[in-house]
Amino acid sequence: MRRSLSIFIPFVLMFAVLTGCSSGEQNVQAEKTQDGKTVVDFWSFWGSETRRPVIEKIIDDFNQSQDRIFVKHTFLPWGDIWTKNLASVAAGNPADVIINDINTVAQRAENKQVEDLSKYIDDSFKDQFYPHLWESVQYQNKPFAVPFNTDTRLLYYNKKAFKEAGLDPNKPPQTWEELEEYAKKLDIKNGSRYERIGFYPLWGSIGASSWMTNADNGAGFIEDGELKINTPNKVKALEWIAGWKERLGENTVQAFQAEFGSEQANPFIAEKVAMWVDIGTFYTQLRDYGKDIEFGVAPIPSYSKDSEHWAEGGGFVAEIPKGSDHPEEAMEFIDYLTGPEAQKYWAQKNFDNVANIKAAESVIDELTGDGQTVYQATVDNLKVTKMFPVPVEYPDYHNRINPIIDNILLGKYSPADGLRQAEKDVSKIKRE
Structure with a gap:
């Protein structure tokens, strides 16, 4: 895996991508379901036969777990998702939650393309995650994303x-x-x-x-x-x-x-x-x-x-694009998405290293044979795994x-x- 995704597109490209978006896609944040639930538009690039059913099961579980928020999954192909994200932020019509690269969080924070999450979480929130991953989502000592998965x-x-x-x-x-x-x-x-x-x-x-x-x-x-x-x-x-x-x-x-x-x-x-x-x-x-x-x-x-x-190592995060109409509801979904239950399910189905410590440890306990050996080795190896967030001074x-x-x-x-x-x-x- 490459260390990072350096995504900087000129204004002309932003404009071109923006004009290609449908008004329905842009305005989905403002919609509510017939029974009054707030619609949270969630963008990911997980469209494969393996990963899409897993993320949609997690979304469905969240939707069934409460009666105020309805998460709508929007799949966008790898590469397209980030150019469209930048264009939608520039236009003021972003998604509410997006999966993005862990090593470029600070770049988006500096460019005011992502929301500061410190207002929605307390100091103990970070204790759920591996320290080197939490450090990677910081900008000026504030979190602008939540780690989702990683590798080693x-x-x-x-x-x-x-x-x-x-x-x-x-x-x-x-x-x-x-x-x-x-x-x-x-x-x-x-x-x-x-x-x-x-x-x-x-x-x-x-x-x-x-x-x-x-x-x-x-x-x-x-x-x-x-x-x-x-x-x-x-x-x-x-x-x-x-x-x-x-x-x-x-x-x-x-x-x-x-x-x-x-x-x-x-x-x-x-x-x-x-x-x-x-x-x-x-x-x-x-x-x-x-x-x-x-x-x-x-x-x-x-x-x-x-x-x-x-x-x-590398990985991905869940973040709230700047200008989301529903940041509080978006953070509630991110809290679930990166919590032990959803993270455990993701790890079990995809064998990914997840960011949530409790989830990773519970997966180890339930695996057997070679699977348990390998997953345990990856978790142990996180102690000597380095992340390389792109410094804002050298984008x-x-x-x-x-x-x-x-x-x-x-x-x-x-x-x-x-x-x-x-x-x-x-x-x-x-x-x-």
Whole structure:
């Protein structure tokens, strides 16, 4: 998952999107049901066969739980939902509740696109949620959203392959050095052709930035307003990634990637890769399509034996767009949506990491077997999972860094030269 969604559209685009909205969609907030209930319009991008029935069951449960509010679910496709949200806020006809990106809450708060929720909740409200998630929804020490779900990354490994390679299946690699040692033992080569690759750091749900954070004691690119892009350990992380491609050969890496797909074609499920980094919901693919795979999960190996197993996380929040006609009713629905009952149901059906602590713990108690093992591992891993909210001083920094990292990995820049340039570029866009 990418760290954030930097969504800034010019006024012309806002106007174009606005004029494409129907008057019925814009005015739904003002409507009431025939029996006088206030209609709360809730926008989400959950339209799949898996997730839509779950969210609509939660909405129906809420609607049945009281007699004053009727929540109407409006599905909007991924991407469209946020441009339409900005346009509707600018026009003064927003939804009442929307699901949005957790790492860009402060951006919307600064731009006055989302409501301050502190007026609707007390200080104890935050105790329901994992602290690193609650911290991510703050702007000027006030909450502007409520965490809904999150993720973290684990190392999945094939126990059968470990046994074949003479490795203890109950002792996964703990450090980068061990990861390299294990990977070489797990490789299977037929002449110059690899039949199985032990590990490759950019496969799975992980990217270069996560390894850079892991190597740099959990530091992101910007920490407390200070740029930490061109650091010695981030340079070493990119050099380390490049070393994997050099050892395996670029043709090998590209040939394996060309075969990647989903479900049964996933290289870990197909047992063509012995170790793989992914989020907790990857377990559902293993459960449904990898029934013969004996696997284990572990934290991502740490940079050294003296450092933590840092991982990177993302997620989504429920928030009230600025100008909602029914903010109090909207907050009542958000309270239910992020409460233990709804969160537990969401986690059970989608295997997501939810933000509500009580809900997550109750899910663990009811799961069994591999499902319980994986979900417990994800919850434990939240302690070393870092979130990277986009600082308001550097709203567009990803677009300055990511292309340079891509070029470093393509060999167009050295890691040192590339990160030096990236830090210089980002320093120029600082907003005072």
